[in-house]
Amino acid sequence: MNGLEQMTLEQVENGSLNLWLPNCTLGLQRDLYGRDYDSFINCIYETLDLIISRIDMHPHLRARDSEDRTTLEMVNAFRFTGILAEQDAYYNGNCDFSINFRDNFVWLGEAKLDNSNTHIMEGFRQLVDRYVTGSKVQKEGALLIYCRLSNPTEVLQKWRDYLLQKETEESEYSIRFLEDPLEEGARYFYTVHRHKSSGQLFKVKHLTVSLHDVASDKSAKTRKNCSHSCLKCCK
Template sequence: MTDIALEDFTVAQLRALGSLVPGVSIFFDRLLARTYEDFISVLYRDIDSVLSGFQESPELLKLDGEDRLTSEIKRGLKLIGYAATHDEKIGGHSDLVVRGKKEGFLWIGEAKIHSGYDYLYQGFQQLTTRYTTGDVNQDCGGMLIYIKTNDAASVISAWRAHLASKGLEEYAEFDCIDRPRFVFYSVHKHERSGASFKVKHIGVILGFDPKDRRPAKKAKISKIAKAKSAPA
């Protein structure tokens, strides 16, 4: 049997293995991203992958704060080759900064644990008026909304309405095809650059309030109460 070396394959042939080997296809998308649009598209797929892991283990994250959660996203992105930082000084302490391999490619994310819509809007203003430049190849950002209560879909719906009510200049919004109830995009005129700025609002479902243990706990309390009230 003839040995086949990696260099014997074309990039197209290797990419075709994506359906057989997890991670191969997006690896090449990441490697070959030439435009800012390509960079952003692949970055969002990678962020979604990290956040999917978060959502599968909410019981382990219920005590984690914004910095801890965002640091884990940064860590996950760095492991697959991104130049990602947390709390980098860009107009202030930016929560999540990701730079592309091509000079000038920049994406900034603002992270908030949902506790109210004014608080989320404060984060949106930090992202759009403090941290981001709105320049070419820097005109996209993200809101990472960690939702530790139940009914995440209602939180995102209410946040979407709250943002729309602010009367931002040249404001528009549209759905995310993949997760329309939990993610949406907004576009408005960036104050500093005067150009359009696009924000992806990502709801992260971290609510954890299991009901399965409660009946057993009540039964245990009831037994203790009965024992205490029984005559000696």
């Protein structure tokens, strides 16, 4: 049993037995994710990274997905792990993505397709000016950018440049970029700013999810043709 008969709860919790007990380790870590704010946030982003990596694998099945469809899939995946995520829960408006641990810790995320930087900016405003309170139980949130028109690297760089230029010109939020410049191949960056209504620092993770299908072989082109009739994607 490789000494597992003498294992301790601490060993399971800290991951040292992950090789032999991966499900037990992950399950316990999920069960304890609400013990403090850092554990809460770390668990959310570790889980989100795993879910996004799976979504990235099948762009041809997701290239026409809406914001709501993609968000719902991630919300459902969270719930299967035991983390009770919600879609369109009310936080001074219907927030796309939320995780509330007994009102002790709250994480909110707003999702936008990469239609334009102005469209993404509206998502940022919704998140930081309407939904989050910036209180001690809501210190961090995320802006999820669903990259359907372009690849995530390009979308993220253009969004960062847009936000930086807008902040330089208007200084509306006094945003501080925690990664400057973006690392090669980065799929996210963080910003911190003074929350308008609470006066406290609020941290935003700007992260990308790829729905971008670039397959160009013959069978892929055939596959991309819509198999039904609708005004949005059929001529």
